[in-house]
Amino acid sequence: MSDDTISRRRAWLMAARPHTFPAGISPVVVGVGVAYALGVFAALPALAALVGALLIQIGANFANDYYDAINGADTEEREGFTRVTQAGLIAAAEVKRAMYLAFLAATVVGCYLVYVGGLPIVVIGLASIAAGIAYTGGPFPFGYHGLGDVFVFLFFGVIAVVGTVYVQAAAYAPAFPLTPPTGTLPTAAFVASVGVACVSTAILVVNNVRDMETDRKAGKYTLAVRIGYTWSRVEYVALLVVAYLVPCWFVTHGFGYAALLPLLSLPLAASVARTVCRYDDAAHLDPALTRTGRTLACYSILFAVGLAL
Incomplete structure (x- = not known):
């Protein structure tokens, strides 16, 4: 295998961005836990x-x-x-x-x-x-x-x-219903989705905070560009807070204390939040981006297991 082939394969892997895959996998994992x-x-x-x-x-x-x-x-x-x-x-x-x-x-x-x-x-x-x-x-x-x-x-x-x-x-x-059959859109699914949605959005916040200056120059007015560093960090922390409150709803609605398992990932989330709140350079925010993805993966797996239990 030539170096060119290896380089090309790596380039395609880079284009696919596997570090973002938790954002695609995690909602399905939680959806499986809710369904179970x-x-x-x-x-x-x-x-x-x-x-x-x-x-x-x-x-x-x-x-x-x-x-x-x-x-x-x-x-x-x-x-x-x-x-x-x-x-x-x-x-x-x-x-x-x-x-x-x-x-x-x-x-x-x-x-x-x-x-x-x-x-x-x-x-x-x-x-x-x-x-x-x-x-x-x-x-x-x-x-x-x-x-x-x-x-x-x-x-x-x-x-x-x-x-x-x-x-x-x-x-x-x-098969092939024209409208959602009765019972196929439970409230628990919508509530669980909020937690995943918050942590997934937090990944984007880190990405946009890192790229804020170059995005502004390029005319790419992300929410981070519009609201600035301080409020972007407020958004990041608020998203995590809401995400970790979601499991509490399940405990109060008869799913048992196992639904609180996602809280085990809270130290990781808090650690990443400290980095996001202190730094705005790629040297710190690239790892924070990856770690936010890991937070989402851990949160989702623990959530699915807790709901299944």
């Missing part, structure tokens, strides 16, 4: 939801890499993880093609989920793919207009968790 607790766990829909979520995550990462480069948001001044299009490691046309292939693969997986969940899954799937592209592409890239946090909260939190619970519960109903 409610007695509607279904293995095949859960697996399909996981694969579909990862494919959409990868497609969105390719889209961000491509559109940030051609829109001029990624420059040589940008700190943080390397963007392969801007760095010239992979041609822009190839990254764009890979984006479409990832979304196509997600659509193929989604066909089974559509059979199980019906028309609601068609709406969710198309909206997720469209949002993944529109985050940095299209005539109004909402990641450039301070709406990225809302996007992550909804699609990598609320919709992902509730959708995972839905396809499992819908597996016990007739």
Whole structure:
């Protein structure tokens, strides 16, 4: 195997951004925990939801890499993880093609989920793919207009968790329902989704705080650029506080004290929060970004286990 081959494989891995995968996997994990607790766990829909979520995550990462480069948001001044299009490691046309292939693969997986969940899954799937592209592409890239946090909260939190619970519960109903069958959208799914949504959004906050100055120069007005360092840090801490209050709701609604297991990840979250509140350079915030992702993974696994218990 030549060095060029190894370099190319590494470049594609960098473009896929595996450090962001917890944002795609964690909602499905929590959705499985909720479904198990409610007695509607279904293995095949859960697996399909996981694969579909990862494919959409990868497609969105390719889209961000491509559109940030051609829109001029990624420059040589940008700190943080390397963007392969801007760095010239992979041609822009190839990254764009890979984006479409990832979304196509997600659509193929989604066909089974559509059979199980019906028309609601068609709406969710198309909206997720469209949002993944529109985050940095299209005539109004909402990641450039301070709406990225809302996007992550909804699609990598609320919709992902509730959708995972839905396809499992819908597996016990007739195939291809036109509207959600009774009992497939439980309140517990929505409440659990808030915790995941908050920590997922916190990942984006770290990323945007790190890139604040270069984003401002490039005309990319993320929420962090709009509200500044202080309020971005307030947002980060507030998101974590809400996330760790969510398990308390489950204890007060009959799920037992095992639902408090996510609190075991609180020391990690507090440690990362201290870093985010003190520093704004890539040397500190790149590790903080990774550690926030680990916090999300730990939180979600513990939450799912606690709910299942």
